[in-house]
Amino acid sequence: MQLSFWEKMIDAFRYNDALWHNIFLTIIYALFALAACFAVGNFIRSAKRSKDRDVTERRNSPRPWKTLYFTFGGAFGLLIIPLLIFIILSIVLGDASSARANNQIIVYEQDNHQVAVTVVKKFTATSQEYGITSGTTHSYLQAVDMKRGQTRWKIKLPDGSETKTILGETEANIIVFNGKGISIVDKSSGDVIADQKTFIKNSPALDGQFAPNQDWYIWDDHGQLLRFKGADGQLYELDLTEFTGKAVQNVEANNYLDQHAGQSLFDPGNNGLVLLAKSGLEDGRYITFLGQEEVQALSAQELESSSFSSERRQLYIGSLHQMGKLTTEDLKPVIDQFFIHGGFLADLESDPSNPYAFASPPEFISLVKEPAAPDPDQYRDRDAFYKDRDKYDKARGAYRDQEQKYNDLFNKLKNRGGYVTELAPLSTGQEGTFVIAHQDSTLPDAHLLLSAVDTVNGKLLWTMDTNMQSLGTHKVLDGSLVIMGMSRSMEITDILKISLSDGHLIGFNLKYERSYERSPS
Numbered sequence: 001m002q003l004s005f006w007e008k009m010i011d012a013f014r015y016n017d018a019l020w021h022n023i024f025l026t027i028i029y030a031l032f033a034l035a036a037c038f039a040v041g042n043f044i045r046s047a048k049r050s051k052d053r054d055v056t057e058r059r060n061s062p063r064p065w066k067t068l069y070f071t072f073g074g075a076f077g078l079l080i081i082p083l084l085i086f087i088i089l090s091i092v093l094g095d096a097s098s099a100r101a102n103n104q105i106i107v108y109e110q111d112n113h114q115v116a117v118t119v120v121k122k123f124t125a126t127s128q129e130y131g132i133t134s135g136t137t138h139s140y141l142q143a144v145d146m147k148r149g150q151t152r153w154k155i156k157l158p159d160g161s162e163t164k165t166i167l168g169e170t171e172a173n174i175i176v177f178n179g180k181g182i183s184i185v186d187k188s189s190g191d192v193i194a195d196q197k198t199f200i201k202n203s204p205a206l207d208g209q210f211a212p213n214q215d216w217y218i219w220d221d222h223g224q225l226l227r228f229k230g231a232d233g234q235l236y237e238l239d240l241t242e243f244t245g246k247a248v249q250n251v252e253a254n255n256y257l258d259q260h261a262g263q264s265l266f267d268p269g270n271n272g273l274v275l276l277a278k279s280g281l282e283d284g285r286y287i288t289f290l291g292q293e294e295v296q297a298l299s300a301q302e303l304e305s306s307s308f309s310s311e312r313r314q315l316y317i318g319s320l321h322q323m324g325k326l327t328t329e330d331l332k333p334v335i336d337q338f339f340i341h342g343g344f345l346a347d348l349e350s351d352p353s354n355p356y357a358f359a360s361p362p363e364f365i366s367l368v369k370e371p372a373a374p375d376p377d378q379y380r381d382r383d384a385f386y387k388d389r390d391k392y393d394k395a396r397g398a399y400r401d402q403e404q405k406y407n408d409l410f411n412k413l414k415n416r417g418g419y420v421t422e423l424a425p426l427s428t429g430q431e432g433t434f435v436i437a438h439q440d441s442t443l444p445d446a447h448l449l450l451s452a453v454d455t456v457n458g459k460l461l462w463t464m465d466t467n468m469q470s471l472g473t474h475k476v477l478d479g480s481l482v483i484m485g486m487s488r489s490m491e492i493t494d495i496l497k498i499s500l501s502d503g504h505l506i507g508f509n510l511k512y513e514r515s516y517e518r519s520p521s
């Protein structure tokens with residue numbers, strides 16, 4: 001998000017996270033208030049005096065409105081130079097400042113408003129000299145009201161550590177690793193209602209056990225418990241209702257951490273796109289993104305001739321094989337449009353039971369019966385046996401060749417770099433309608449687009465230009481997609497809320513803490 005010069009001037013008169021700016025702005029507001037009081041006082045005194053004078057004196061004396069004008073104008077003239085300095089510094093240092101979030105987000109509803117919470121790291125520039133920018137960096141847990149497009153609450157996390165992450169959430173609270181330990185934050189107010197000191201006070205056995213390493217903490221969403229490896233090597237668990245803790249008996253801490261590594265509820269995981277899914281009709285067909293070169297390779301059954309990495313992709317539906325033999329006979333485009341680097345957004349909450357989720361193709365042997373070798377005990381004529389064995393060797397070779405092509409096809413479709421499998425496409429809520437992420441060009445600064453495609457009726461419902469270069473993790477709540485947006489620096493700078501029904505976008509820029517709206521095409 002880029003502000004115009006006029007917007008930057010207006011933004012200079014808003015309080016922000018820069019201490020020097022807020023002090024300077026307070027002084028300016030105070031001086032203007034004093035000037036206004038002084039001008040109004042002169043106006044009142046001038047008005048009173050004019051009533052007590054005769055007509056001739058009133059004509060020769062300055063009028064009250066002129067007194068107000070010249071008094072306030074004179075005060076403004078005295079302030080114009082420091083005011084210009086303040087505006088210039090605010091714009092220059094504001095441009096040099098930055099804000100970025102980590103790739104984690106919590107979305108919940110509060111007072112009928114959708115709220116998105118993430119950890120934001122802000123750099124506030126305080127000086128520029130010889131091309132070197134100096135400033136301060138702080139981390140915040142920030143809640144954004146996505147309906148109003150404004151900050152709901154924001155708390156500063158302790159300095160001194162680079163790592164601040166969201167560990168988990170309960171119905172009422174958010175659990176944060178603050179760089180030194182943990183903080184329990186109330187969702188509605190942003191108040192820190194407990195930290196490691198609270199747990200130590202309630203359970204003295206925890207004293208000295210809290211680890212300064214986020215990887216030692218594991219969130220159990222099912223049990224609503226936080227477990228961590230203590231400084232003494234034992235596994236501890238925390239009760240987030242009573243704010244107490246205890247050692248877990250008969251469980252080796254390192255083994256527990258290894259078993260649950262990467263299973264955190266808020267681990268960003270693989271946020272790639274889905275390029276291969278089932279049709280959802282249990283008819284053995286698939287929906288997949290293919291380029292023209294890939295379709296030609298599939299038709300010619302020469303898979304080695306294609307790297308399956310086309311930029312321009314079209315969405316197809318078809319069986320891809322008939323009884324294990326590759327085919328394009330029923331392969332048809334779902335929609336005429338091509339999608340540059342296109343793929344389905346993944347439904348991160350889906351599981352293998354989803355009818356669209358592709359896990360693995362049927363085993364080849366379940367589709368095609370393997371040739372049976374001739375039994376020499378059944379032959380009296382040796383020549384007949386060798387003749388049948390030659391036929392078997394030829395049939396077995398053809399079988400293995402067909403099996404290899406079958407497996408190669410699905411391996412190539414599954415293992416396209418940077419993309420995920422075993423997750424279903426993200427649905428808009430309408431049957432067979434999914435969200436596709438793609439780019440507006442192949443250029444390095446291309447914008448990322450989101451489109452909704454009805455695969456049942458072959459219709460493009462809407463397309464939204466996110467004005468971002470890439471997207472981070474995402475959540476769905478009440479018919480809206482809330483997603484982290486990455487700018488040209490490939491850092492998360494915006495939080496986007498997109499209506500799944502019509503594609504309308506409400507964005508919130510973390511640097512300027514301002515919202516914006518866009519309508520889809």
